[in-house]
Amino acid sequence: xxxxxxxxxxxxxxxxxxxxxxxxxxxxxxxxxxxxxxxxxxxxxxxxxxxxxxxxxxxxxxxxxxxxxxxxxxxxxxxxxxxxxxxxxxxxxxxxxxxxxxxxxxxxxxxxxxxxxxxxxxxxxxxxxxxxxxxxxxxxxxxxxxxxxxxxxxxxxxxxxxxxxxxxxxxxxxxxxxxxxxxxxxxxxxxxxxxxxxxxxxxxxxxxxxxxxxxxxxxxxxxxxxxxxxxxxxxxxxxxxxxxxxxxxxxxxxxxxxxxxxxxxxxxxxxxxxxxxxxxxxxxxxxxxxxxxxxxxxxxxxxxxxxxxxxxxxxxxxxxxxxxxxxxxxxxxxxxxxxxxxxxxxxxxxxxxxxxxxxxxxxxxxxxxxxxxxxxxxxxxxxxxxxxxxxxxxxxxxxx
Amino acid sequence: xxxxxxxxxxxxxxxxxxxxxxxxxxxxxxxxxxxxxxxxxxxxxxxxxxxxxxxxxxxxxxxxxxxxxxxxxxxxxxxxxxxxxxxxxxxxxxxxxxxxxxxxxxxxxxxxxxxxxxxxxxxxxxxxxxxxxxxxxxxxxxxxxxxxxxxxxxxxxxxxxxxxxxxxxxxxxxxxxxxxxxxxxxxxxxxxxxxxxxxxxxxxxxxxxxxxxxxxxxxxxxxxxxxxxxxxxxxxxxxxxxxxxxxxxxxxxxxxxxxxxxxxxxxxxxxxxxxxxxxxxxxxxxxxx
Amino acid sequence: xxxxxxxxxxxxxxxxxxxxxxxxxxxxxxxxxxxxxxxxxxxxxxxxxxxxxxxxxxxxxxxxxxxxxxxxxxxxxxxxxxxxxxxxxxxxxxxxxxxxxxxxxxxxxxxxxxxxxxxxxxxxxxxxxxxxxxxxxxxxxxxxxxxxxxxxxxxxxxxxxxxxxxxxxxxxxxxxxxxxxxxxxxxxx
Numbered sequence: 001x002x003x004x005x006x007x008x009x010x011x012x013x014x015x016x017x018x019x020x021x022x023x024x025x026x027x028x029x030x031x032x033x034x035x036x037x038x039x040x041x042x043x044x045x046x047x048x049x050x051x052x053x054x055x056x057x058x059x060x061x062x063x064x065x066x067x068x069x070x071x072x073x074x075x076x077x078x079x080x081x082x083x084x085x086x087x088x089x090x091x092x093x094x095x096x097x098x099x100x101x102x103x104x105x106x107x108x109x110x111x112x113x114x115x116x117x118x119x120x121x122x123x124x125x126x127x128x129x130x131x132x133x134x135x136x137x138x139x140x141x142x143x144x145x146x147x148x149x150x151x152x153x154x155x156x157x158x159x160x161x162x163x164x165x166x167x168x169x170x171x172x173x174x175x176x177x178x179x180x181x182x183x184x185x186x187x188x189x190x191x192x193x194x195x196x197x198x199x200x201x202x203x204x205x206x207x208x209x210x211x212x213x214x215x216x217x218x219x220x221x222x223x224x225x226x227x228x229x230x231x232x233x234x235x236x237x238x239x240x241x242x243x244x245x246x247x248x249x250x251x252x253x254x255x256x257x258x259x260x261x262x263x264x265x266x267x268x269x270x271x272x273x274x275x276x277x278x279x280x281x282x283x284x285x286x287x288x289x290x291x292x293x294x295x296x297x298x299x300x301x302x303x304x305x306x307x308x309x310x311x312x313x314x315x316x317x318x319x320x321x322x323x324x325x326x327x328x329x330x331x332x333x334x335x336x337x338x339x340x341x342x343x344x345x346x347x348x349x350x351x352x353x354x355x356x357x358x359x360x361x362x363x364x365x366x367x368x369x370x371x372x373x374x375x376x377x378x379x380x381x382x383x384x385x386x387x388x389x390x391x392x393x394x395x396x397x398x399x400x
Numbered sequence: 401x402x403x404x405x406x407x408x409x410x411x412x413x414x415x416x417x418x419x420x421x422x423x424x425x426x427x428x429x430x431x432x433x434x435x436x437x438x439x440x441x442x443x444x445x446x447x448x449x450x451x452x453x454x455x456x457x458x459x460x461x462x463x464x465x466x467x468x469x470x471x472x473x474x475x476x477x478x479x480x481x482x483x484x485x486x487x488x489x490x491x492x493x494x495x496x497x498x499x500x501x502x503x504x505x506x507x508x509x510x511x512x513x514x515x516x517x518x519x520x521x522x523x524x525x526x527x528x529x530x531x532x533x534x535x536x537x538x539x540x541x542x543x544x545x546x547x548x549x550x551x552x553x554x555x556x557x558x559x560x561x562x563x564x565x566x567x568x569x570x571x572x573x574x575x576x577x578x579x580x581x582x583x584x585x586x587x588x589x590x591x592x593x594x595x596x597x598x599x600x601x602x603x604x605x606x607x608x609x610x611x612x613x614x615x616x617x618x619x620x621x622x623x624x625x626x627x628x629x630x631x632x633x634x635x636x637x638x639x640x641x642x643x644x645x646x647x648x649x650x651x652x653x654x655x656x657x658x659x660x661x662x663x664x665x666x667x668x669x670x671x672x673x674x675x676x677x678x679x680x681x682x683x684x685x686x687x688x689x
Numbered sequence: 690x691x692x693x694x695x696x697x698x699x700x701x702x703x704x705x706x707x708x709x710x711x712x713x714x715x716x717x718x719x720x721x722x723x724x725x726x727x728x729x730x731x732x733x734x735x736x737x738x739x740x741x742x743x744x745x746x747x748x749x750x751x752x753x754x755x756x757x758x759x760x761x762x763x764x765x766x767x768x769x770x771x772x773x774x775x776x777x778x779x780x781x782x783x784x785x786x787x788x789x790x791x792x793x794x795x796x797x798x799x800x801x802x803x804x805x806x807x808x809x810x811x812x813x814x815x816x817x818x819x820x821x822x823x824x825x826x827x828x829x830x831x832x833x834x835x836x837x838x839x840x841x842x843x844x845x846x847x848x849x850x851x852x853x854x855x856x857x858x859x860x861x862x863x864x865x866x867x868x869x870x871x872x873x874x875x876x877x878x
Contacts, residue, residue, distance in 0.1 A: 052515055078518040083507070084546040091504035091543070095480075095511020100519055103511075121501055126821055184820060185711045185845035186425045222844060224820035226749075229516060230525065231404040234749035234782035235423070235843040236494040241785055242487060249799040252817045260821065263848075264706040265503060270713070299877040323587055409763035412747060417795060453787050491784035557852050573867040 008329055010268040012049045016214040021179040021275060025172055028209035028347075037167045040206055041106070041132060044174040047214045050100035051078040054092045056085060059144040060196040061134040065106045086111040089169070090118035090131075097127035098239060100220030100227035102178060104129065108196055109136035112150045122189040123158030123261045125240050126225050128181035128218075129189050130173060135296075135347075136196040136242040137377055145378020146196045147294060151324070152352035158261040162276070163295040167204040170194050173322075176275035180216060186268040187224050188261060193324075193349060195297040197378075224264075226229045230347055243258040265326050272323055273387035275393060277337040279328035282335050284317030285310075290390060291339040293332070293357050295321045298345045305386040316390070321353075329360050339367035343396050349376045368393070403429050406494070421444040423494055430473040439615045441469050442602030448474060450492035454485060459641040459658060460559050463612035464489055467530070467557065470619035472626055472688065477526040478516070478523050480509040482535035484519045485566045485643075486559055503540030505531045506547035517553075526555070527625050533560040533574035539594050541573075548602035551633040555625045558595060558638050565576040565643040576665060581646070596669050599636035603628075605676040609669035611640035613658035620689065629681050634678075640666040692720055694831035703828055704848040711845040717854040718800075718846060726854055726861075727868065733814065733852050734773065734869035738878045740812035740837060743775040746796050748818030750843070754782055761859040765866065766816060772869045774878065775814070778804060783822045798826040800865040802833040812837040815850070816857075823847055836871055841865070 009017050019028070024047060035043070041064040045053075054071065055065035056248050072080035078101065086107050096103040107115060112133065122129065137143035138150055153162060162177060164170040178391035179191040194200065220227040226237055243253045273279055284306045292302035299320040306316045317337045321328060336342060342361075345355040354371030361369065369391055373385040406424050408416055427446040428437045441447075447624035448468040454461045464486070473478050479497045481490045482505040490497050500508045506529055513527040536544050536558040547554060563581055564570040571584035573593040582586050599607040606628045608621050618639065640661050644654045658666075673678070684689045696702070712718040717729035737743040751762045770777050778796050785799045792807035798818075804810070813836055815823050820842065827838055827849040840847035841862070845853035854861070 067869040079514040088507045091507035092511040095508035099512040099515035101515040191746045230402045230496045235406040236782045238491045238497045241491040253799045258824045259703045260824045262704040267710050335493045404755045409754045411763040411767040412752050
């Protein structure tokens with residue numbers, strides 16, 4: 001086993017050899033394990049040289065959160081504690097990241113909404129923290145079951161949003177997330193979303209690299225703003241001031257700042273492409289006219305539908321979006337070139353992904369876009385439901 | 401090391417404004433001489449606060465100047481602020497500071513303090529919270545008290561003007577019972593919240609209530625609070641800084657109002673744990689207080 | 690689309706929305722084209738030498754002597770100003786200054802247009818300014834002025850400037866100065 005850049009192979013505080021992200025994700029030999037999404041979160045964070053984490057309990061992310069706490073007790077994470085509620089936790093995370101820590105936290109559903117005020121603050125102040133979001137339903141009425149309506153609330157917070165399909169992808173994405181978020185020309189928060197229970201609590205086979213290697217440390221001085229630690233000029237530095245007093249400021253400052261945050265998300269595209277091996281992933285028949293555009297667990301169900309359709313002699317393909325923000329506009333146009341019908345199956349009632357896809361493809365694609373099936377509140381998405389939509393909507397020619 | 405961030409490269413000295421040159425040449429950064437900083441610096445040394453937009457005669461502005469003059473090691477001090485009139489002064493303070501949302505100041509400060517202890521285990525970096533009564537006691541009560549429960553090593557300073565002044569004068573939890581303000585047109589129904597007592601029961605090592613009528617008194621209390629927070633746990637200062645505008649006083653009447661309250665609502669209150677008391681004695685011997 | 694402004698009124702559209710990102714490692718950005726670093730350096734020098742009131746805006750990362758690299762850069766920037774016949778106006782911090790900036794002698798990311806208008810600056814170089822504030826300023830300058838902006842960046846570069854070079858440390862600044870001297874001679878300035 002060779003480690004690139006052997007001459008700079010330092011160890012972190014827990015004795016792991018620090019390696020490049022490319023090595024950790026693409027080159028290090030891997031072994032098979034069998035574990036849940038929550039357990040893989042611990043494995044991923046263990047290999048990330050994390051400085052800080054703050055937790056709060058809410059189903060279904062509590063297990064992932066407390067496992068990160070175990071990492072701290074085992075010496076892998078610099079500082080960790082349980083906060084008082086999600087709004088407090090996200091503010092504590094902001095403090096950690098502003099002071100120069102590589103920081104991770106987790107939340108779900110009502111917790112996300114409770115913390116909401118923090119997310120545009122996070123992106124506005126350009127902190128590269130990671131939020132692992134295990135999607136669950138929003139009250140009222142209460143449900144702890146999987147439903148990803150909450151992601152729609154996060155779309156315009158200025159944070160990056162990536163969506164993992166399964167336990168393996170959750171592992172790789174949460175590691176890549178730090179690297180991409182910490183690029184100096186990106187440096188905005190990243191939300192790595194995954195469906196609660198379907199991924200967090202389901203055991204799958206995963207391939208993991210050894211745990212004696214880890215990411216290199218975060219450098220808070222290679223950042224678009226100085227950290228709050230009194231070590232870098234300017235000595236007079238407030239993060240972040242009111243920018244609306246018109247006698248000595250241009251209102252355009254606020255507008256410019258907001259566009260800078262969104263620009264930062266766009267700048268992540270080349271890095272996300274590299275570390276995720278594509279902003280989207282296409283499987284199935286490359287020239288199919290029936291296309292499923294999906295994210296998360298719905299991708300898995302769509303792939304099952306593809307297999308069933310193939311048995312019927314009907315071609316289809318699945319375009320799984322890995323990134324929601326930045327939205328992969330150019331890649332989606334390319335991937336749906338052959339489509340006459342696009343189906344967007346989702347685990348929520350409003351069809352936020354359908355809206356994103358329709359908006360993105362407007363004027364660029366002639367396909368009929370069908371935002372169905374939609375299931376919510378913990379319902380599963382049986383393959384039969386997807387097949388029914390296809391067969392009802394498409395005049396099927398064999399071999400089409 | 402940190403004072404170097406204020407040192408100007410000689411090539412640029414002739415294009416820098418006087419205020420920046422003064423910060424390098426004439427400000428009292430502690431360096432090795434913590435004992436030398438104090439209120440007397442306000443007469444002829446460069447202050448850490450520049451011109452700001454608060455009302456003429458505002459007691460908050462005066463109190464902030466006393467506090468900045470009293471910090472033991474300003475170049476290693478982070479101040480976390482919250483929305484309110486104090487926020488208008490913060491961009492003009494020559495330190496690394498944070499303004500974040502409203503009410504979450506103690507949460508943000510907790511994250512900063514823990515990270516700085518992790519990243520700089522051999523350095524002393526003080527984290528101070530400075531916010532109004534609305535931020536500390538109403539919208540932020542949860543986060544303020546929880547940071548005390550957790551024993552965060554932070555000094556929390558509440559600038560109490562007994563009202564939400566920056567938004568036009570609404571009742572706050574810190575308003576005295578019966579006072580008429582906006583949103584309490586019939587007068588406040590419940591008593592002024594005794595935040596300095598809540599600080600004690602919530603685990604503060606040191607909790608003080610006073611007005612800003614006497615600069616040296618404010619300076620002493622601030623110095624004690626920060627030193628104790630470095631070693632033992634959370635400390636709390638409840639400071640009366642009246643909004644002369646909202647209570648109908650003139651620019652030069654703030655001091656008189658504070659002196660009146662020294663005998664009334666803001667008569668001295670001081671709580672110090674035995675450990676903190678013992679620690680202060682040691683500090684006195686070293687000339688740090 | 691970081692073509693020369695003014696882009697009418699609002700900081701929109703910003704360069705990324707037209708697909709322009711920071712240049713890849715080893716390259717530079719000139720208007721909307723990815724070019725070799727030296728090509729951009731020559732053009733920056735040429736514009737600075739041939740524009741009215743060309744000015745360098747040094748930021749906190751080079752103004753203060755906080756490490757050896759900053760001290761080296763200070764000396765090089767001073768030389769750069771002499772070679773380019775440029776003034777220097779500092780961006781010494783990022784606060785929204787109260788009551789207002791003195792536009793003749795300082796620039797601030799919250800109102801960079803004031804300084805550009807007051808001094809009638811037609812070409813400028815931002816150097817040593819933290820990336821976030823450089824970007825905020827560059828978007829406003831482009832939308833509201835006709836000033837040609839160049840950003841010399843120690844990290845990834847700035848796509849909202851008309852010209853940007855990246856990963857610039859003291860060695861690269863020295864190289865830029867040599868190129869600028871050549872261009873100066875060619876132009877007979």
